[in-house]
Amino acid sequence: xxxxxxxxxxxxxxxxxxxxxxxxxxxxxxxxxxGGPFGATAGLSASFGPTRVIDTPISEGAVMGLAVGAALSGxxxxxxxxxxxxxTLAMDQLVNHAAKIRYMTDGQLSVPMTIRVQGGVGGGFxxxxxxxxxxxxxxxxxxxxxxxxxxxxxxxxxxxxxxDDDPVVYxxxxxxxxTKGLGASDETPTPIxxxxxxxxxxDVTVVAVSRMVGVAVSAxxxxxxxxxxxxxxxxxxxxxxxxxxxxxxVRRTRRLVVVHEAVVTGGLGAELxxxxxxxxxxxxxxxxxxxxxxxxxxxxxPFLECLYAPDTDDVIAAVLKTLHxx
Amino acid sequence: MVVTAPAQSxxxxxxMMWRIRAFxxxxxxxxxxxxxxxxxxxxxGQEATAVGVCGALQPTDRVFSGHRPxxxxxxxxxxxxxxxxxxxxxxxxxxGGKGGSMHLAAPEVGFVTATGIVAGNLPLALGAALSSKCRxxxxxxxxxxxxxAAQTGLFHECLNLASLWQLPVVLVxxxxxxxxxxxxxxxxxxxxxxxxxxxxGIPTETIDGNDLTVVRPAAAAxxxxxxxxxxxxxxxxxxxxxxxxxxxxxxxxxxxxxxDEAKDPIQRFTRFLHDAARSAExxxxxxxxxxxxxxxxxxxxxxxxxERDDLLTNVVAQP
Numbered sequence: 079x080x081x082x083x084x085x086x087x088x089x090x091x092x093x094x095x096x097x098x099x100x101x102x103x104x105x106x107x108x109x110x111x112x113g114g115p116f117g118a119t120a121g122l123s124a125s126f127g128p129t130r131v132i133d134t135p136i137s138e139g140a141v142m143g144l145a146v147g148a149a150l151s152g153x154x155x156x157x158x159x160x161x162x163x164x165x166t167l168a169m170d171q172l173v174n175h176a177a178k179i180r181y182m183t184d185g186q187l188s189v190p191m192t193i194r195v196q197g198g199v200g201g202g203f204x205x206x207x208x209x210x211x212x213x214x215x216x217x218x219x220x221x222x223x224x225x226x227x228x229x230x231x232x233x234x235x236x237x238x239x240x241x242d243d244d245p246v247v248y249x250x251x252x253x254x255x256x257t258k259g260l261g262a263s264d265e266t267p268t269p270i271x272x273x274x275x276x277x278x279x280x281d282v283t284v285v286a287v288s289r290m291v292g293v294a295v296s297a298x299x300x301x302x303x304x305x306x307x308x309x310x311x312x313x314x315x316x317x318x319x320x321x322x323x324x325x326x327x328v329r330r331t332r333r334l335v336v337v338h339e340a341v342v343t344g345g346l347g348a349e350l351x352x353x354x355x356x357x358x359x360x361x362x363x364x365x366x367x368x369x370x371x372x373x374x375x376x377x378x379x380p381f382l383e384c385l386y387a388p389d390t391d392d393v394i395a396a397v398l399k400t401l402h403x404x
Numbered sequence: 405m406v407v408t409a410p411a412q413s414x415x416x417x418x419x420m421m422w423r424i425r426a427f428x429x430x431x432x433x434x435x436x437x438x439x440x441x442x443x444x445x446x447x448x449g450q451e452a453t454a455v456g457v458c459g460a461l462q463p464t465d466r467v468f469s470g471h472r473p474x475x476x477x478x479x480x481x482x483x484x485x486x487x488x489x490x491x492x493x494x495x496x497x498x499x500g501g502k503g504g505s506m507h508l509a510a511p512e513v514g515f516v517t518a519t520g521i522v523a524g525n526l527p528l529a530l531g532a533a534l535s536s537k538c539r540x541x542x543x544x545x546x547x548x549x550x551x552x553a554a555q556t557g558l559f560h561e562c563l564n565l566a567s568l569w570q571l572p573v574v575l576v577x578x579x580x581x582x583x584x585x586x587x588x589x590x591x592x593x594x595x596x597x598x599x600x601x602x603x604x605g606i607p608t609e610t611i612d613g614n615d616l617t618v619v620r621p622a623a624a625a626x627x628x629x630x631x632x633x634x635x636x637x638x639x640x641x642x643x644x645x646x647x648x649x650x651x652x653x654x655x656x657x658x659x660x661x662x663x664d665e666a667k668d669p670i671q672r673f674t675r676f677l678h679d680a681a682r683s684a685e686x687x688x689x690x691x692x693x694x695x696x697x698x699x700x701x702x703x704x705x706x707x708x709x710x711e712r713d714d715l716l717t718n719v720v721a722q723p
Contacts (some may be wrong), residue, residue, distance in 0.1 A: 104538065129538040135568065140527045140561035147531020147545075150516055162611075169623065175522050175528065183509040183517060184500035185718035219719050241723040333440075 080213035083261035085226075086255045088233040089118045089194075092265050096240045097126050100154060103240060104130045105196075106145055107158030114158060116196065116255055141194070142168035146176045146245075149191040155241060161207045162249070163195025175265050176245040177220030190248075192239040196404055198251040198289055201341070210340035210369075210371075212287070213314045215247045216349060222270055224318035225249040227291035229259030232270025233312055233327055242270060249316075251289040251339075273320035275327070279309035282333040285324060287313040290337040290388060297393035308397060316346060321353060321397045328358050332364040333400040339387055342370035362402050365398040405633055406542060409460040409624035413616050415685040417459055418587035421451040421616070421670050422690050423476040426697040427484050427504045430612075431491060431505075432708070434579040434653045439705055440491045442504045445472040449614070449646035452669035453578050454479040456619025457546060460627050466532045468525035472508045472578075473518035476548050481513035484697055496707040500714060503530045511666035517601065525555035533630075544572045544630040551579040551588050554597045563604040563638070574626045575600035575601070577638065578613060580645040613641025614669040617676055626674060635711030642671075658693070 083091070096103045105119060106153055111133045113120030120331035121129040134141045138159065159165050167173065170377035176189045190401035199208045215223045221243055226232040229242065232250070239246035276291060277298050291312045297309035328334050336347035336355055354366060369388045377383055428446045435444050447454070450472075458467060458479035470478040477487060482498065490497025491505050496511050506520035519525045529547035536543040553559050554577065566573050579595050581588050594600065601608040607629065612618045619641060626637035644667045649661065666672075677686055 132471070135561075135564060137561035139529070139558050140565055143527020143558070143562075143563065144478065144531040145529035147468070148535040149531070149536035150511075150528065151532045153535050170521055170524060171527060175519065175524060179509075179517060180720065181718050182499060182507040183511075183718075184498075184502050184714075186499065186509050186511050188721060189515060190468045239491075239686075322665060354464060 080260045080262050082128060082258050083229060085229050085232045085257050085259070086116060086118055088229045088261050089236060089250065090120065091304050092233050092236040093119060093122060093123070093159055095265055096237065097122065097130055099325045102152060103154045103156065103400065104132065104140055105156045105158065106134055108134055108136060108160050110158055115160060116252070119158065138167035139171055140163050143175060144173035144193050145208045146171055146179070146189055147349050149189045150179070150187055154190050156194060156240060159193060159195045162195045162211050163206045163209050165195060165211060168329065172221070172245070173218050177218045180244065186296060189245050190243045192236070193245065193247045194250060195247060196250045196252055199376055200252055200253040201283045202378050202380045202383055205375035208376040210288070210338065211317045212249055212338070213340060213345045214318045216346060220244065220331060221317060222246040224270055224314060225288040225316055226314065227254065227288050227312050229257070229261055231268050232275045233261060233265040235270065235314065238267035238270050241267060246270065249288060253289050268314065271315045271318045271320055273323040274312045275309065275323070275331065276312045277308065278308040279307040279331065281307045281355065282400050283309050283311060283327040283331045283332055284335045284393065284397065285311045285313055286337040288339065290339055293388065293390055294337050294393050297398065298398065300390065301394060301397055306397065306401065319353065321351070323386055324350065324354065325358050327356050332361050334362065335369060335393065335396045335400060337369040337388060337393055338398065340370055340374055343373050344367050345370055364400045367399050369393055370397045407462060409627040411621040411624040413456070413459065413620045413673070415682060415689065417616060418673055418677060418686060419689050420455045420459065420479055421673065422693040423484065423697065424451045424454060425453070425670060426690060426694045427487065428474055430701050431488070432651055433541070434701065441493070442491070444505050444649060444651040447472045447475045447644045447645065449668065449671070450578055450580060450643045451475055452619050452673070453576060453613045453641045454614040456616050457574065457576050457623040459698050460620060460624040461514070461544065461546060462588055465546065466514050468516055468521065468529040468532070468547045468657055469508070469518040469546065470525055470539050471509050471518070471520045472550070473506070476630055477508050477510055477515045477518070480515040482508070482510035482515050485700035488701045489707050491686050492663070493703055493709065494704060494706070494707040495710045495714070501710045518680055521555040523549060523558040525549065526558060529573050530562055530566055530571055533566070533573040534569065537569070537572055542549055542631050544574065544627055546574040546575045546576060548578060551577065551581065551597055552591065553577070554592050554594070554600055559635070563601060563606060566636040567604040567606050572630035573636045574623070575636060575638045577640045578643050579640055580643045582645060596640065598640040598667070606638045607637050608638040608640065610642065612638040612714060613643035614672060615668050616673045617670060626702055632715070634642070651666070655674070
């Protein structure tokens with residue numbers, strides 16, 4: 079049975095489902111028993127109690143490490159990081175411990191944990207509460223990184239993350255929390271490492287991630303009015319990247335645009351463009367174009383924030399550039 | 405039934421201390437001969453803390469160590485041969501040669517892992533303790549760290565959490581008075597690191613960490629407290645590192661002059677056993693253990709390198 083639910087409800091519903099399914103699953107984070115700032119964990123404490131839904135002090139480094147230690151002991155912790163920006167306080171435990179322990183111990187140990195990270199622009203939260211940091215995680219061997227854009231994948235990727243035997247960074251976009259879509263009563267995993275074709279097209283491939291998938295789709299709809307046929311891929315998984323799907327699409331359309339909300343410099347787009355150049359350079363008939371934020375922190379002013387994040391017009395301009403520049 | 409940790413120590417503990425000493429002296433020799441590479445941090449002179457604490461733990465209790473981990477691993481039951489192989493980067497090492505000295509792991513004997521990040525093991529130990537507590541298991545976690553760790557933010561976050569949640573963890577501070585190359589006085593005005601634990605309401609003791617007969621009962625009491633729901637303990641073991649920060653340390657602030665027999669935990673415990681009229685049981689221990697360790701080192705150096713394919717295995721779970 080399916081019904082229309084919000085992205086944040088999909089997250090709550092999967093958390094509940096997985097807490098019920100597996101006694102080793104537990105949640106750890108600031109104010110999680112109250113539901114956190116956006117309500118993702120609301121009601122779970124009443125159902126599962128304080129040993130499964132654990133409120134922590136504002137000690138991001140220790141909490142991340144605690145989750146690693148619990149994962150090493152056979153548990154499946156889900157850590158909630160209230161804002162992506164706060165991951166910086168826990169990077170040692172994430173990068174030096176969670177990501178590397180399987181390799182450093184040659185598989186004697188594994189770290190099955192999920193790191194739920196809320197981020198992205200919107201609401202004028204400013205430079206320390208709005209970042210998209212997926213490229214940092216992509217750069218670390220041992221981490222898997224997913225960024226759902228739809229309600230269905232918000233559920234499916236969270237199920238997959240919790241059941242995965244490696245640390246998975248699950249990136250939630252605040253701007254998507256209240257978007258709606260079809261949810262299922264029994265959530266099934268979306269395989270990590272698979273992209274989705276959300277709109278088929280033949281002229282240009284637009285690879286987008288997280289909130290930018292919706293932006294790319296609306297750009298594609300506008301361009302369709304001018305008979306420009308855009309294919310939109312939802313990357314879904316930032317690490318590992320589904321190169322096969324990207325490659326197949328680009329070979330067909332012969333043009334590539336990548337769109338993310340993060341800063342362009344050193345970003346996921348650079349990785350995608352370089353990867354396509356390595357395997358399908360001969361198929362491209364125009365230079366690939368990256369769309370993302372400029373090299374500046376996220377401004378607080380709503381006026382500036384709107385300018386900062388890529389929008390439909392930016393994607394349209396990028397698509398037109400690939401069509402007119404050869 | 406809840407087990408009680410042994411508060412006594414005997415000749416088997418002397419043997420374990422000699423095993424650690426022999427292992428580290430051999431490792432030092434192999435390093436000097438270029439047979440092992442990397443960063444080698446020795447704890448020669450600190451054997452009583454490793455043996456005092458690990459000897460009071462159960463096999464399923466979990467130990468988390470730092471960048472000076474050899475003694476803790478051996479005292480928890482890791483095999484010297486597989487440890488040498490790990491230090492030498494061989495396939496037969498505990499971690500297939502991928503971990504090296506600072507990242508040893510022998511989870512099969514409860515030596516879960518070590519870390520090269522100072523204080524990085526504290527939250528791991530807390531996580532193991534949290535897991536144990538939430539599941540209603542009786543396993544205790546122990547973390548070993550030096551005085552340098554007490555100046556990190558993570559240390560304070562962890563002390564607060566261990567106390568707040570009354571976690572079954574024993575925090576063992578091996579205070580050798582030196583953080584990397586500098587004396588502790590250059591890093592903090594706090595003279596007794598146990599004072600930090602006091603602040604967080606954690607039972608603490610500052611003890612002579614070079615006297616096994618002091619460390620063992622203190623450790624046993626802390627372990628029993630953790631196992632019986634009494635929460636965390638902080639043991640500040642005053643000890644004395646007889647070597648530099650790492651092998652090849654150009655500063656070598658300590659040296660031969662520091663080889664002070666009065667502080668050497670092995671000499672002291674040997675004297676104690678003689679005084680207890682147990683001399684007969686001590687005969688040949690050092691010679692026998694050194695021979696075992698030499699043999700283990702020889703076998704490790706004859707072991708194969710990892711395969712080329714090993715470079716990319718176990719980065720993530722194999723599909």
